[in-house]
């Protein structure tokens with residue numbers, strides 16, 4: 170099988186490529202990645218001789234057409250992925266997440282290539298803290314930020330290309346991922362690398378927001394199940410029953426560093442901050458038999474902390490610029 174992986178130098182895409190090379194050595198992987206601030210070739214360095222890497226933009230229709238014409242399937246991870254950035258400047262989100270997805274859809278349509286679309290639970294908006302239900306495949310879309318609205322738009326394009334043009338596509342909407350190779354702008358790596366630098370973790374607002382954490386390897390094993398046996402046109406929600414509020418996550422990280430549980434700062438809250446995400450992954454589990462391997466969040470978090478301690482050369486070049494960007498966006502200790 171020849172597989173094109175877009176965004177393979179980013180967090181989830183790079184972990185997907187590692188998992189594929191290890192577990193499915195017969196798959197020929199080509200990565201297409203623009204290497205934005207979030208892409209890092211170092212994430213693929215240890216397997217560079219086992220894959221093909223193409224530096225380019227998913228919105229480059231000629232390049233995409235040529236690459237898609239040479240593969241059996243496309244898995245589309247490439248995106249602008251950070252909510253805070255989408256509030257500062259929405260345009261790259263419109264261009265990459267919507268126009269870029271359109272460019273891929275036209276190519277898979279032309280070449281009749283199987284396509285899997287990676288999306289997020291954020292397209293469903295948020296839940297009250299005491300809501301007994303969770304997001305499922307039939308929850309109405311209700312995105313809050315320019316990021317989640319751009320992802321919702323791209324999902325709608327995929328659904329319409331299936332219905333109107335017969336494109337053989339599946340979709341998955343996953344909850345918050347954690348694990349190695351995640352950019353230091355994101356919540357968990359930011360706090361871990363702050364603590365390595367002896368800087369206090371930074372919690373937006375009161376920190377009552379809840380995220381449904383899943384290890385990135387579990388997300389990617391689910392993607393492979395869907396590629397293998399998913400029904401064309403179907404959306405599958407991916408989640409591993411990992412709901413935690415942000416304050417508890419910061420406190421777990423502080424404990425792992427042997428620090429006092431209250432040794433963190435409350436900072437300016439995110440405008441429009443989604444309160445709670447929660448995933449019901451019954452369809453994926455019952456129809457495709459998928460189960461997560463990482464069931465103990467604290468163990469997964471400890472391993473992630475160890476990875477950031479062991480791989481300082483990977484994240485250090487991004488750290489100062491990332492923190493400066495938060496300051497220029499107006500983040501202040503409350």
Ligand code: NAD
Nearest residue numbers: 176178179180181203204205207208226227247248250346
């Ligand atoms: P990331 O920001 O770490 O990586 C994105 C990658 O896409 C980078 O390598 C970047 O260089 C590349 N890219 C950006 N624009 C491009 C373009 N125009 N052409 C080619 N490459 C481009 O993101 P991530 O966290 O790995 O997210 C991957 C996908 O998973 C996204 O579609 C995101 O919406 C989705 N998702 C993420 C999470 C999460 O918790 N991180 C959860 C659910 C879904």
Ligand code: TDX
Nearest residue numbers: 250251252289291345354355356359371372373378415
């Ligand atoms: O310093 C911080 N302090 C803080 O309290 C940062 C960076 C974040 N937060 C909060 C905001 C969120 O409630 O932590 C939570 C997680 O924040 P992010 O890591 O920015 O993730 P989130 O906004 O939930 O979105 C993530 O999950 C869904 C990914 O970035 C998206 O790409 C994915 O679609």
